[in-house]
Amino acid sequence: MARRENPEINAGSMADIAFLLLIFFLVTTTMNVDSGVSKKLSEKPPADYVPPVIKEKNIFEVNINRNNELLVEGERMEIKDIKDAAVKFIDNGGGIGKPSENGTPGKACDYCQGDRSDDSSDHPNKAIISVQSDRGTGYGTYIEVQNELLRAYSELRNRLSKQRYGITFDELEESFKDAKKSSEGLNQVDALRKKVEDIKTAYPQIISDAEPTS
Amino acid sequence: MSKFRKKKKGIPAVNTAALPDIVFMLLFFFMVTTTMRETNLVIENPRLPSATEIKKLEDKSLVSTIYVGKSKDPNRDGVGYNKIQLNDKISTAEQVPAFIFSKRDKLAEAMHPFMTTSIKADKESNVGTIIDIRLKLRDVNALKINYSSTAPAN
Numbered sequence: 001m002a003r004r005e006n007p008e009i010n011a012g013s014m015a016d017i018a019f020l021l022l023i024f025f026l027v028t029t030t031m032n033v034d035s036g037v038s039k040k041l042s043e044k045p046p047a048d049y050v051p052p053v054i055k056e057k058n059i060f061e062v063n064i065n066r067n068n069e070l071l072v073e074g075e076r077m078e079i080k081d082i083k084d085a086a087v088k089f090i091d092n093g094g095g096i097g098k099p100s101e102n103g104t105p106g107k108a109c110d111y112c113q114g115d116r117s118d119d120s121s122d123h124p125n126k127a128i129i130s131v132q133s134d135r136g137t138g139y140g141t142y143i144e145v146q147n148e149l150l151r152a153y154s155e156l157r158n159r160l161s162k163q164r165y166g167i168t169f170d171e172l173e174e175s176f177k178d179a180k181k182s183s184e185g186l187n188q189v190d191a192l193r194k195k196v197e198d199i200k201t202a203y204p205q206i207i208s209d210a211e212p213t214s
Numbered sequence: 215m216s217k218f219r220k221k222k223k224g225i226p227a228v229n230t231a232a233l234p235d236i237v238f239m240l241l242f243f244f245m246v247t248t249t250m251r252e253t254n255l256v257i258e259n260p261r262l263p264s265a266t267e268i269k270k271l272e273d274k275s276l277v278s279t280i281y282v283g284k285s286k287d288p289n290r291d292g293v294g295y296n297k298i299q300l301n302d303k304i305s306t307a308e309q310v311p312a313f314i315f316s317k318r319d320k321l322a323e324a325m326h327p328f329m330t331t332s333i334k335a336d337k338e339s340n341v342g343t344i345i346d347i348r349l350k351l352r353d354v355n356a357l358k359i360n361y362s363s364t365a366p367a368n
Contacts, residue, residue, distance in 0.1 A: 015230065018237035025241065029248030034271040034279075034332055036262075036362035041352050064341075135342030139282075142341045143263040143361055150267035212345050 037146055042208070058121050060089045060129045064145060066136035079144055086129065086152035088114060090203065095122030111160055111202060124156070124203045132210035149207055156203045161195075169199055256291075257283040257299050260336040265363040276328055277360075278317040280310070282335035282343055295338040298347065307346035311354045334362040 045051075062082070063071040070077045072085055093112030099105050109123045121127035129149055133142055154169065161169040176192040260283040271277050281299040285291035291304045298305050300313040318326055331351055335344060344361075351359065 011231070011234065014234040015237055018234050018241055022237055022241040022244065025244045025248065029244065034274075034277065034360070034362060035268045035365070036271070036332065036360040037265050037267060038269045038330075039359045039361065041348065041357040041359060043355070043357065044352050133341045135340060135345070137341040138337065139335050139339040139341055139344060140263040140337030142344070143265055143363055146361070147265040147267050147363075154267060209345070209348075212342060214342070 037143060037150065039146075039207075054128060055122075057094075057119050058126045058128055060086060060121070060127065062129065062131045062145060062149075064131070064133040064137045064141060066134040068138050068141040070145070079141075079148060082145065083148045083152045083155070086149055087155060089120055089129075090114075090124050090127045090152065091156055092117060092120035092127075093123060094118050094120055095126075097123030098125045111163070113159075125201070125206075127206065129207045130210050131207060133212055135212050135214045137212075146207070150205070153203055153205050157199050160202055161199050164198070165195055169196075172196060172199070253279075253299075253302055255281065255286070255299070256302065256304055257281055257285055257297055258336075259283075260334050261338075262334065263337050263361075263363045264366045265361075266366060268363055268365060269360070271330060271332060271360055273328075276321070276325065277330050277332050278314065279332045279334060279362075280313070280347060282333065282339045282347075284336065284338075295336050296340055296343040298343065307343070307350050310347055310350040314351065314354050314356045328358070329356065330358040330360050331356050332360045332362050 061071075061073055065071070070079060070082065072082060077085065091112050092114035093109030094114075094116050095118075096108050097106035106123065112124065114120070131142075131145065131149070157169040161167060161172050165172060167175075172192070172195055176189070176196050179186070179188045179192055260281060282295075283297060283299075284293070284295045285297045285304060291297055298307060298310075300309055305313070314331070318329065321329065333344065333347065348359065351357070
C-alpha cells in the first residue's frame with residue numbers, strides 16, 4: 001500500500017472556537033470591583049445595659065423623614081449644607097475631651113479650629129452624630145447623608161494630617177497600605193501605623209444610628 | 215506565446231494563522247481578570263446609590279452579599295423595592311442569620327471577624343428593610359458592613 005503523507009490538520013476553525021469561548025467568558029463574568037460605604041456596627045448591648053448620659057450639646061442630631069427631608073439640630077436643611085454643619089459641630093472644641101483609657105484626664109482640643117462655643121461639642125472624641133431615619137426613608141437619601149457625614153470627617157482628618165505630617169490623610173493611608181504590601185516598606189509600617197492611629201484618634205468617627213421612627 | 219503570458223496573480227490572502235493566538239490571549243486575559251457571577255439575580259439589578267467616601271472590598275472570599283430591590287417576577291414575590299435576596303431566593307430578614315452562618319462554615323474560624331457583608335440595595339428601597347437586616351447581622355456578630363455604592367461619574 002502506498003504510504004500517504006500525513007495531511008495537515010485544518011486549523012482554520014480554531015479561531016472560531018476561541019472566539020466562542022471568549023464570548024462565553026465575557027458574558028458570564030463580571031469585572032466590576034465591589035466598593036461602597038463601609039461601616040462597623042456596634043456590638044449588641046447586654047440586656048441590662050444602661051446607656052450613658054450624654055450632654056445634649058455633644059449630640060448632633062440628624063433626622064430624615066419619610067419624604068426624604070432633613071431636620072438637623074431642629075432646623076430644616078438641604079443635603080449639601082449638612083457637611084459644613086457637621087464640620088462646625090465636630091471641630092468646635094468648646095470644652096475638654098474624654099479621659100484616656102489609662103486614666104489621664106481629658107485635655108482641651110488644641111488642634112480644633114472651631115468657634116469654641118459653649119453650646120456645641122466639647123471635643124471631637126465626645127462629639128456624637130446621631131442619625132435617625134424613618135422606616136420609609138429612601139435608601140438613596142440615607143446613603144447620601146451618611147456620605148456627607150463621612151466627608152465631614154475626612155475633611156477634618158485631611159486637614160490635621162496635612163498640618164502634622166505634610167500629606168493628606170488619604171495619602172497617608174495609601175502609603176501605609178503600600179508599605180504593608182511591599183517587603184522594603186516593613187521598617188516604615190510601624191511609623192506609618194502610628195501616624196494613621198494618631199489622626200484617627202484625634203477625629204474618631206462616631207456616627208450612630210438611632211432607632212427608626214415608623 | 216505562453217511564455218510571455220502574464221501570470222494571473224490575485225491579491226494574496228492575509229495570513230490568519232496567528233488569529234487564534236490573539237484570541238486565546240484575550241481569552242486568558244479575561245479568564246484571569248474576571249470572577250464568575252455566583253448568584254443569579256432574582257431581583258432586578260439594583261440601581262446603587264452613589265457616594266464619594268467609598269472603600270474597595272479587597273478579598274472576595276470574605277464577602278457575603280445581600281441584595282435588596284424589586285423582584286423580577288411580581289406575580290410570585292409581590293411588588294415593591296424591599297425584597298431581600300439571599301443566595302438564589304427571595305427571603306426575609308429572619309433568614310439572614312442562617313445565611314451568615316452558612317457563609318461562615320466555609321471559612322476558618324480565625325477569619326470570621328474579617329468577614330464583610332455587602333448590602334447591594336436599590337436607591338428606592340426603604341431604610342426600614344436595611345435596618346431589619348442590620349439588626350439581624352448585629353445579632354450574629356457580623357459587624358462589618360459595606361453599603362455597596364458607585365463612585366459618581368465625572
